[in-house]
Amino acid sequence: MNLKQTTFISDKPARERILLTAHDLFYRDGIRASGIDRVIAEAGVSKATFYRHFPSKNELIRAFLSYRHERWLSWFKQALQHQGADLGLMSLVPVMEEWFNNPLYRGCAFINTAAEFGDSLPEALELCLSHKQDMVNVIATLLPVNESQMILANAAAVAIDGAIVRAQLESQIIQSKTALTALALILDILNQSSILSSLSKLSK
């Protein structure tokens, strides 16, 4: 298994191999379910090497979250840029659809981590929150600049989070798109209200 990854990855330095392997395992199976032994085995690295780079599993978790944040957000921005510029919030629908349809889709790593560790890893909670804040800021760029911009961006983000967890539950089920249609409906009416508020501002 993971032949593609192994051959692709094997020439990279050990720290990167560990981080990429941990990312895949943590995201797919959950953090607690992925033991250190499994990570080092799949990364093709010795235990001493692992503990040289990451003094504890918690350090690896931190690195995983930070790496995931960067990777997801840059994908998100880029995917949005490929959409038409005048779609407003509706640009989000095909972007989310692309993500949800990825066979490796397992929901939002940050929501999942917050669910897995509650208060027991408080720094994770903070990272999750700042991840969501950055997402809101990106969404805000899709909206006209006015006093309701951030309010609408926040609402859109909450709707997206809802669609994310719904798609996660439905991902096992064949042919299920209720998450996406619900999201599209909400974003559509949010979008209209954003246009309305722009118009009302113009007419003032």
Place this chain on the structure above:
Amino acid sequence: MNLKQTTFISDKPARERILLTAHDLFYRDGIRASGIDRVIAEAGVSKATFYRHFPSKNELIRAFLSYRHERWLSWFKQALQHQGADLGLMSLVPVMEEWFNNPLYRGCAFINTAAEFGDSLPEALELCLSHKQDMVNVIATLLPVNESQMILANAAAVAIDGAIVRAQLESQIIQSKTALTALALILDILNQSSILSSLSKLSK
């Protein structure tokens, strides 16, 4: 610790004590993080007794999810009934607010379980999905009966799920209500579109 619970619970039969204790631990700390030894210690029960009632931890997880489903849904229905009947979807806002403000709030047990066990406990996924389906059906009773009823109920449910995970992230932070304001905004416009569609049906 848990004096109140212990004195309150100690006279109940063992199976119930185990289930209630497991509920509190699983919900608060996560399922994987709560070992059997911990459950039996806090339930004040011997190991043999535990394994007489629940042949394996997975059986306990199943019982936990089913108990949680019943308990949450009956609370949800009852809380909605205490709201004004003519509020439509807006009845959901104070109900969710009450839940989010509970100091024991830790998000939706089903979303959290789905996040913790991915494909590795497939029955859990199904239970989560049917839990959400039941929630949608309750929400639908708040809406006028027409062809868009279920579509709107689904959209409202997705928005609620989004608010649930947001409130979970924000629960640590003092004074944060963005989850609730975003939810209120979405439900408000969904509600308006539901009223509009009722009117348009009447005028047909």
Place this chain on the structure above:
DNA sequence: GCAGAGGTAGACAGTTCTGTCTACATTGAA
């Protein structure tokens, strides 16, 4: 009065987990 259900107490096996440590190999730069 006795059988069986339900309970306690806790030792035990077997696994898995995190983290440490020893011994040795390779390589690049001072």
Place this chain on the structure above:
DNA sequence: TTCAATGTAGACAGAACTGTCTACCTCTGC
């Protein structure tokens, strides 16, 4: 050349986890 960094291989300790098993107790219904 020699030193330090980076790597491999894997034994080991100590804890925690699930699940089994033995031995004994207590109550209730027949």
